[in-house]
Every structure is written in C-alpha cells, then in structure tokens.
Amino acid sequence: MSSSMPAERCFHCHEPVLTGQNFVLEFEAQTRTFCCAGCHAVADTIIQQGLGDYYRFRTEPATKADAMPADLAEELASFDSPDVLADLASQEGEQHSIELSISGISCAACAWLIERRLKQLPGLASISVNSGTQRALISWQPERLKLSQILQQIAQLGYQASPFAADEEEHLYKAELGRYLKRLAVSGILSLQVMMLAVALYFGEWTGIDPEHQDYLRWISMLLTTPVAFYAALPFVTSAWRSIVNRKMNMDVPVSLAIYYTYFASAYATLTESGEVYFESVCMFVFFLQLGKFFEYRARAKARDATSNLLKIMPVTATQLIDGQPQSTSARRLQPGDCILVKAGETLPADGDVIAGTSSVDESMLTGEYQPIAKGCGSSVLAGSVNHDGVLQVQVTQPLALSRLGQIIQLQQATLNQKPKLAEKTDELAQYFVERLLLIALATFLVWFFWIDAGRAFWVTLSVLVATCPCALALATPTAITCSLAQLNRKHILIKNNQVLDQLPKLSQIVFDKTGTLTQGRFSVHQVQLFQPDWRKEQLLNLVANLERHSEHPIGKAFQPWLTEELPLDDVQIHIGAGISGRYQQQELRVGNADFCQLSAAPDAMVYVCLNQQLLAAIELEDEIRPEVPALLRQLKQRGFTLGLLTGDSSQQADRVASELGFDWLEKGCSPERKVAVLQQLKQDSEQLMMVGDGINDSACFHAADVSVTLQGGTDLAKNQADVLILRNDLSLLQTLLAGGEQTARTIRQNLAWSVGYNLIIIPLAVVGLVTPYIAVLGMSFSSVLVVSNSLRLLKS
Template sequence: MPVSMNASDDGYCYHCGLPIPEGVNLTIQEGPQTRRFCCVGCKTAYQLIQSAGLEEFYKRRDPQQSGGRPDEENLAALAAFDDPIYQKTVVRALPDGKQRVHLLLEGIHCAACVWLNEKVLSGLPGVTSAQVNFSTHRATVTWDPAQTKLSQIIHTVRRIGYNGEPYDPEAVEQSHRKRDRDLLLRMAVAGFGAGNVMLIAVVLYAGFFTGMEAQYKHFFHWLSLVLATPVLFFSGWPFFRGAINGLRLRTLNMDLPIAIGATITYSYSVWITLSGVGEVYFDSVTMFLFFLLTGRFLESGARRKAANATERLLSITPKLASVVRDGDEYQVPVREVAVGEMVRVKPGEQIPLDGTVLSGGGGVDEAMLTGESVPVLKTLGDSVAGGTLNVDGALEIEVTRIGDESAINRIVRMVEAAQAARPPIQTLADRVAGWFVGAILIMASGTLAYWLTVDPAQALENTVALLIITCPCALGLATPAAVVVATGAASRAGILIKGGDVLERLARAQRIVLDKTGTVTLGRPTVQRVVLDADVGEAYLLEIAASLASASEHPIARAIAAYARDQSGENPRRPERSRNHAGLGIQGNWGDEQEARMGRAPFIAEWLGVDALEPPADANPFTWTAVAENGRLLGWFALADAPKPDAGEAVAAFHALGLETTLLSGDRAAVVEQTAAEVGVNHAIGGVLPGEKEGHVAQLQADGVAVAMVGDGVNDAPAMARADVAIAVENAADVSMETADVALLSPQLATAARAIAIAQRTMRIIRQNLTFSLVYNAIAIPLAASGHVLPIVAAVAMPLSSLIVVGNALRLNRIQPLPGEVTH
C-alpha cells in the first residue's frame, strides 16, 4: 500500500511513512504544519536531519519507500528488553528512582560515532545522562523508567545505524569476533584485489618502458577497473560511511580525507580508462585501502588489549555457587542467589559473591582486588569479596551483596567511569584534531592547485599522498589510549582512579598531606596504661569506658573495648542514647540521671567546666583518652599506634617522586611529631580538629601548592574534598570513599605512592604521544606536498603512526617499581 511521506495528517509517520500506532502523539509544529511521528526514534532522526541542514532528504526520496522503521516483529522482540526479570541482570536501579544500563554498541569507530550516540540518547525523554566510552564501545545511560523504556533506548540507537544491546560480559568476545570477521573479510577482498591489480601494474610498467600495443593496455586498464571497483566500494565502505556520517553532522573526521583521496584516485583512473589516454592508479587505490584496513584491524586489537581491564575482572568471577537451602546443597547460577543465603566454598575454589564468614576460616587470595599476592586470613565475621580465591580452608558465607552492589561490579563501574572521563589535556587535543582535518583539506587543495601549474602528472599523486599520510588519529588517540591503559593497570595494582582528569591532577601534586591513624599507622591502637582518678575502681572505669566504646567505630574506641573485654570477660552495657562528636569523643546516656563521656582532654574539660585538663605525665608520647561521668573525671587510657611496616618506604617514595609530605592529625602534637620522625615525614601538625584540617589544606592551596590528601575517616572528608586530589585508603569510611578521587584497595601506604607514580608516568606518555603526533605531521605534510611520498608509502605510514601511539601507551601495563623498592 502506498504511504504518504510528506503529510502528517493522514495517520502515517512523516519520517518513515508507516502507520502511527493508536495512542501515540509525537508531533513537531513547524509554522502551520504539524509533523507527526510513530515513535521517538523517527522524531529524533527527523530532528537530526533538520539540524544537519538536510531538509531536501524528504523532498528527494521515493514516496513509495519506507524510511526503515523496524517491522512489527522486531518491535515485539525489543519489548523483551522491558521484562522486569530480564532487567534484574542488566539494569541497575538507582536510589532516586532512575535506572542505569550499559549498552554494547556495534559500529563505533570514531569520535563522530561517540558524539552522535550521546546526542541522540540525551535527547530522549527522561534520559538524564548518556556517555559513550570509545575504548570499550559501551554506552552508559541513566534514565527515568516512567518516561522512557529500555526498548525505546535500544530502538533509538538501532535507528541511527548502531546495533545496541545491554552489556553482557559473555557477549563481548562474540561482538569482538563479529567486528574482526567483518574487518578481515574487507581486508581479504582488498588484499585479493590489490595483489592482482599490482601484478597487472607490473605488466603495465614493463609495457611503459618496452612498449605495449594500445589494445592490450586498454584491456589491462579495464581488468584493473573490474578488480578495483569492489575494493573501493566494499572494502572502502567503512571510510565512506564515517565520512558521510561526519558530513551529515557537520563534523570533519579522518575518514573524510581518506574517502576523498580514494575517490579522486579511482575517478581519475576511471576517466583514463574510458578516454584511453594516460596512466591509471588503481594499484594505489587498492593498496592503500588494504594497508589502511590492516592498520585499523591491528589498532582495534591494540585498543581492545588496552581496554580489557573490566572484562578481565568480570570474567574471573565464577558463574555457579554452592547454596545451602533447607539443609541441602545446590549448584545455582550466581545471578539467582539472594542476599542472606548461605554459600559454601571449598579450598581452592573462588568465592562467588560478597559476604560474611559464618563458619570456617583460612587464607583468601585477594590479588585480583588489591594486587597483593599474600593470602589474607579470614575468620568468623570477616568480609570476603566475590572473585577472590579461597586458598586453604572451607568457608560458609552469608551473602551480603549481589549484582551491581558487589565489590567487583563497583570496581568495574569506577574503572569504566575513569576510562570515559576526559582530562583537560585530551579536550585540547580533541579540539586540535577537529580543526586539523579542515586544515588537511585546505592544504590538499593548495597542493593540487600548485602541482597542476608545475607538473600536472604529479598533481593527483601528491594530493592523494597528502590526504592519506596526515593523521589526526594519532593526535586523537594520544590521551585516551594512555588513560585507558593506566586506569586498567592501576586497577590490577589495587588502585581505583575515578577519571582521566584525576590522573592529570594527581601528576601535578606537589604536597601530599597524610592522616595519621589508619593511614600512616596501622589504625589498631592498643592500650598501654590505665590511670585512675582518686576513689575510682578500675573495674568501674572499664565498665563505663567499654559501654561508651560499644557505640563507636573509632579505632581508639575499638581498642578500649577490646582491652576492657580482655580484662573483665564481659560484654558492655550499651547506652540507651549515644552521640558521636566527630574528632572529639562520644557521649552516652542511661536514663535521665546518668551521662558519661569519653574522648580528648579539651572535650572532657569543657563538659566538666574546667579551663584545661592535662593528661598524666609520661616520658612516652602516648595518645591519652579521658573518661568522665556525671561531671567528674574517672580516669585515663594511654594508647599507642605503630606505623605501618611500609610507611617509611612509602614516605621515601613520595620524596623521590618530588613531593613534600605533611602529617596532619587530631592526635596530640607530641605523638604526631614522633610518628613523623619515625617514618621520615617533612612536616608534622597535631591537635587539629576536622574543620581545621580543611583550613590547613586551604592554606597550602592559597600558597600555590597542589595538594593530594590521603585519609580514611569521616573526619578526613572535609579536607579531602578541599584537596586538589583525594586518596582514600583501604577500609575507609563510606563518606571518605565517596569524596575520594582515588581509592586504594591495598592496606599498604606505598600503594598511594604507586598511584602518583602511575599518574606521573601516564602524563609523560601522553606528552610523548602528543609530541610524536605533532612531529610526525610536521615532517609528513611537507614531504607529501613536495612529492617525496608515494600514496602507497602514505597508506603504510598513517596507520603505523596510530599504532606507535597505542603501543607507547601499552607500556603503562608494566607496573614499574617505586624508587627504592626491592623487586624479586
């Protein structure tokens, strides 16, 4: 049945011409005319065509042809993506009611593809964020399910020419193989055509010098034309498609000069073949397309190798779990296990899901998370992460996190976010690369005009060589390739870097500010002395202190609770009401008549109404904690916290990397100064309240110093937020993890130094890549324009330059030892 393509009031879609489903009311008002559409995809496609200035499309197309809307069967198939059961495995529900999905996009091959998908997806109703990762070909989309369905998102992506499906780790390799097969097929056609055309070219060259009858020469020209045509239009289609998409969107990409060069050379050779006068260049067309496809294939493999950190993490998690249900053990797919169920893990097996040890114990190899190869002892109550290896003991685990909330998936999200984020240096390179293509076309036009007046026989060859050899691809890949490799390598070392911009800020850091407890020290203080006030029994002091400590997670509170438990063997009586005063102490109430407090001397002195409260005199610089009840002092606890075994080496590494170090703590100045002296920190500042920590960081910044802050507690969060870059150590409080730009999964302080070393090395690699790209083009452009480069040589040099940039970035996969570090 004929359909009206240019009317909007007859029940047919203005864009695709198919009937508009009942109840769909998608319109655009243009003056007196109302354009009606059958779906969001058609409306978006129409808006894109209009914004690109291609209104003539609707006037010129055949009114009997559909615009390509999926048929009803395909639409029904897409509806399966909206199944709630299916979405449990691929869609993440966010706290604000929105949803997030990772889509694997087939067909992404340049920055224009990224721009188009982000623009189209962001235009859908309810879509609040759409970000495409060029390295992994994945789109992260956040949307309101009340306004848009997942099937509509996928439908829209497919309408603009990209095959999009929810990301499934098991489907990634299949997608890679499909893309590689397509490239290999195009390479095979190009290689077959190029090989045969080159053989014919040898005959023609021989005939040029020895003489050849015109009829044979014409025959070989026609034979070359027949062989070269499928190479241009089939093997060269990816370049033409990229150029057309770029022009449609009013952007210039590297596919454009390639397509122009190939078309000019082919068209000129066709004209020579038809006219029978002159020499053909079909050999040049076929050979440089073959070399370009080969380069793209190798570059794709190198990029995939650089970007497979997340696939590697996801692939190591087991697919089955041994679940205990009603006393019986079942092998169940991991995705079907619920929170609260019990899982058994035998020695030598991988732990399938995050959980807490219910029974058993033994060493667990957490190298895949922290980079540390030494197994960590796990006993009753300890947390374990899915994907880690149970080395030598049977475990029964209660599942605490599944799906997107698991440790591995959270790491994957952070790594992907880091790889997608663009540092400032990349933004500049992207702008330069965009203008560079326009400059190439201008220079090529000038080269053609010049050689037409000087030596017309060389004009075509020199122009094509210039179009091919110039390469903003290397410039465009210089930064993202390094960022992708660096973040992947860092994740394997137990370092999560949240963005490419973080790498740049981390590399610029001049001063590293270190929290003391839990960062430089072990974070496990122990009670060294107990001093009682007059007429106070030790048992009573321990009872009150343990009760207060039971309501706090602070390391000092835990140490006092453990000491009291060891002395009395009894569990404390928790306060009916308790309140933590950040950085000061804790108060507890039992009814209306009993209140007790424990904490720093100024905190207790203020409550007791005295000007000052001095801890007992002692030659050792202990951390003193006072305990008081109902307005009177009960006594003191003296605690000490040893530095981490690698703290001295880590501080030495900071200094070797060119950073000044400051130890900043709320602990007593004498304690902080002693710890600083033990580990070699340059500056020590003690007795600092949480708000004052932020002030110290701000003062350093006011003096022009770029500050990196390393911390682990709630009281560190304001200072970490103020710092140029924040680093949270292992087991940091959730708020510190959220504030941090870098999260360390290893307990070693040296991991922070390694993060800075990786950042500094990454910026060196980026600068090397950018320098190489600029020098390459500065040399290649004059050589090509002056006629010193053949098109064949240009076709080899252009992809080779991109491969060099990617190969240089891949050097970041090798984790180099820190200054002074001993390797085995």
C-alpha cells in the same frame, strides 16, 4: 529488461525491496519505500516521534526490523516479574538501574536516537547509551514504567536489547573484531594483487608496453580496487560525512578526500586512456589505515581486560540455607542476614562472615595476594573469592551489587567512559590541524595548477592530503591513557577519575593522614591514667568500649577487647575528627581529643574521657607504622616531593611519627575543617597537592586536593570520595601510581612530538612535490602504527 534492473533499496535497512507489497512513507517531501512491514513500522515510529534527524546523521544502514511477534512481547513482559527484576537490576530508593546490551547500534546517531526516544517515556530517570560498547545504563521508576515497556520501545526502533552479561560482552567484542578483520583482509589481499599489477605497469613504462596490455592491467586494477574503496574504506567516509553534517571536522575528512580523490581520478584516467593511475596507492592507503584502526581497537580491548576478568568471576547462583535446607537461588537476590552454603571449589556469591566451617580462600583476584587465606568462624569473606578445600556457612553482610567486587566493577566501568581534559585538548588540536591542512592542500593545488605545473597539481595535492593526515595526532593521547588505565588496574590501582592522569605529573607536595594511613590502624590500649579514685581501669575501659562500638574509627576498635558488660547509653553521636558522645546514667559522656572534652589543661594523651565535664582518664594508645612506609617516604623525598603530615591526633605521638619519618611539616589536632583550610592555603601558594587518607574525617579534604588517594582498608565514605582507590592495603603502590602517571605523560609527549614533528617535516616536502602518493601513504601509516605501538608498551611496563 526490467528483470535486469537493480532492485529498489529499503529506506531503513538498505536491503533490496523484493516483495510485491507497497510499504511507503512521506519523509522530507519524498516518498520512501520499505522492504517489509517491520522496517515500515520502525521508520514510522521514528518520524512520528520527531526523531527524523536520525536518518540524516546515521553512518550505516539500520538493522533489518521485524514486526514484534506475540511470543516476543510475552517474553519481554516476563522481565517485569519482581523476582526477575531483583536478579537483573539494582535498586536505590524508588529507582531501579540496569545495564542493557543493545545490538544493532552502528554509530553515534543510533545512540542519539535511542536516548531521545526513551527520554520521552514517563518514569525514565536517566539513560546513557555508549555506541562504542553498545551498552546503555538506564534508571527508571518501576511504579510508573515497566522494564518490558523500555525493551519494547527499543525493539520498535529496530534494535535488540537484553540485560548485559559478561558472555554477551565477549560476543560483541568478537563480532566487532570480525568486522575489523574482514575489512583488513579485503584491503590487504587486494592490495597485494593491485601492487603486482602496478609493478607490471611501472616496468612497462620503462621497457615499453602495448597500449592494449596497459589498458587491460588498468581495468583489472580498477576492478580490484573498487571493493577496497567502497567496502573497506566505508567507515572513514561515513565518519567524515557525519562530521561535516555536524560542522566539526575530524581526521577522516582528509582521509576520505584522499581516497576518493585518487580513486576517481585514476578511474577517469582508465576510462579516457590518458594520465596516470594510482590504484595501488588507494589500496595501500586503506590497508595501512585499517591496520592502524585494528591496533587501536586491540589496545582498547586489552584495556577492558581487567574489567572483563572481574565480570567473568561474578557468581550467578548461590546455595541458600532456608530452615537448614539448601536451596539454589540467584546470587543477585541475596540480602544481608541470609545464610548461604559454599562448597569446595565454588565462588563466594556475596560479602559475609563465616558462621560455621573452616577452609582456605583464594582472594587473589581482589587483593593480589596469591597465598590461600585461612577462614573460620568470625572471618570475613569477599564475593568473587574462591573457596578451596572446606565447606563454609556464611552469613551475608552485603549483597552482590554492593559487595567490594560489585563496587570495583562499577567504578571501572565509569572510569573507562570518562574522557580526560588532555584527550579533549588533543581532539581540539586535531580538528584545528585538519582545518589548516585542507587550506594548505587547496593553496597547494592552486599554486601548482596556475604557476608551476598544472599536470602535477593533482598528484602533489594528493600527496599533501595523504602525507599530513593527522591520524597519529588523534591517536596519540587516547591510546596511551587507555593502556595506562588497564595496566594500573592490573597492579591493583583503580583510578576513578580520569583527570588524575593529567594531574599526577604536576604534583609538588604529598600530604598524608596518620591514623590508618601511615599506621596499621590497629590500636591497642597502652597506658591509662585515672583521675577519679572511684573508677577502676577495667570499669572505665568497659564504659568507653560500650560507647566506641557505635563508631567505625580505628581508635574505637582498640577498646573492643575491653567490652565485658553492656551498659545503657542514650543519644550517642559521632563528632567527625573530634570524638564521640552519649548519655550514661543521665550524665553527658564524652570520649575524644582535648578540645572536644573542653579541657584547657590536660596531660599528653591521644584519648580523654570526661563525664559531666569532669576528667575521668587520659588514655595513651599504640599504633604501629606500616612496614612499607619508611622506604616509601625516603623514595618520595628523593624524587623531590614535599611531604606533609595532617592529622587529628593532638598527642606527642604525632610529633614522634613526623620526626621519625622525616616529614617536612606537621599540622596536628586538626578538625576536618582545619584540614581543608590547610590544603586550601597550600593551593593558594601554587602547590599541586595529593592527599592520602583513609578515614571519614579525610573525605572532606579530598575535594580540596588535586588528587586524592585511599586504601582498600579505608572507610566506605573515603573510598567513595577518593579519586584513586588502592585495592590492597599496601601504601608502596603509591610509587607505582606516580610512576604510571609520569610514564603516561612521557608516552603522550613522545606520541605528540612524533606526530607534530612528522607533519612539520613532511608538509614542506609534500607541498614542493618531493613526496609521491605512494611514499605519503607509507609515511602516514607508519606514523599511526608507531604511535599505537608506543602506547601499547604501557601494557608491558
């Protein structure tokens, strides 16, 4: 007798307790049983640390835990090696940062548990666990806390953590896809079987059927529907229960009510041999829901393709030249100044400068230019690009983590984890809708039961719950935003702040910087007007070149060809938006605009040179307009944008550029503070602004604009501060960005209009009993699939 009784389930992992040993704990005034010492130890750790809420809020059983063997502890300890740590983690000051892949995370409660436990460790600076990607970003101080201790703490909670790798990401994606496909297959195959039985039952009602045959078909239908209700539909009910526990209704609440409402009512009708059965509605409902979820997951997966593709080209190893001898080393351990050897066909492991050899390099993954680029001595090369046909010796200028490739990947990861305000508003709308839907369903049942037809009250209420499920409403915004981000990434536009997608359709004015943005940023000396007879042109330009080599500004590079002799300069200071100063032969040297050089009256020029407040020269520079700019500005004006030019250049060249390109207004000779003041005044006049710039003096006004954009060729500070980074030095991509924002907004409006409109039409029909449960399932599911399919069109635009 006892052998036929079901085995007791482990409180931690829900697996059968089959051993004769007794592993128990007291939790919430109840004795909890465990299947093994590992699960017992994990549960004891969780409860003793005051994290018992995990067991209340989790939506799936935990992964079976095993006691940590000695060899695993030794393996984890190997991560504390300085060499290994240098390969795996990035360092900033005293803190190290690493991204971990954590298997076994099934829901937000798992992420909460890991975060709460690790935050108790001394030396942990920050932790962020993403339950969707099953990854954690951790910062810690190695002097106070070892990486092996972090990994051991995660293992003691019953999860397996390891440093993130692109291959592991692919493995997790395939595992999650497999779970979706299994549930989809179970619900789809069994739906077909149950539908065939339902057809027989329907024809039996019309033509007559023996009660024994009818009961037999109902019993078979119930047995086939049970795996659908308790396996394929499990994610919906666990999500609904979690939302109820947290007192925040989500769309899975009415979904779960509809599924189990129908299943148990049909099961009751089968057992009592009375009433109607709708097992086919349960199966079809779950199948179409799973189909919608599957499409949503595929859309999110496609949106991660751009980042995944970059992750896959991240080089792992490098050939370092030490005393002229090649030695294999980790690409992550390369530091500025190291010399590396890159053979034909190999991927460059770091940013650097070629010091020997010639070759052609493919930089298409980073720049979008598919033509091979010739490289020789003095040429810059980028990590992730592929060496075609020659052998190069490269001196590293930036390690892999700080390379252009590494920074782009970090920005993409951060962007995908953000949630735009528009998506948050849609979530709030969906929650509001769910609450009202439940009230409408309750009112429908009461009215039908007491005043219209008590026999139909159950099924009319079911139709209301099913037909008006806000699945499409909840999917309307996030799927469109995710697909839009992915498509813009493919077109070499990196959005670092997801709020940009909310702002792009609202813009009314676009403000441009001139130097390096509208122009090539490659200045050359055009004319020099000398004011002191003791100075020759070459002598003065050599002095200016010595001072300007301390600056990253494009104007400074114009003087580098004139550097013929190094001169002693002291106390060199850069004055952003004004110029550069230093001391030469105990005299103050200033190079910059007229105000910076304290000139009340001066000839028109771009650069002035003063020594001890005495004007030495006025220098006129040339800088060509980018070839794509005239056509771009014409298109922007045709679309109704007001165009402004905001520049630090005080010369007549600024007026010529503004007139030639047809700007609506010009503000020249601006300091960074003046630029910010101009933008703030425009915002007070109810203007929605985009600022496009590339220099250090533009970074301050980026925060004053609603949307800020910079080019890949801009300064590092500008690229860090801007909301949008165009990964090619092609300003015409600004049109692509604006079109992408408008198309995203249009798609979201279409999705919301369909979702809300469908519900406004279907609710009255369902309430008055004109929609059967089967038709309600088809309508709701079709609505969700339509919304996801409409969003997927963004990936093809």
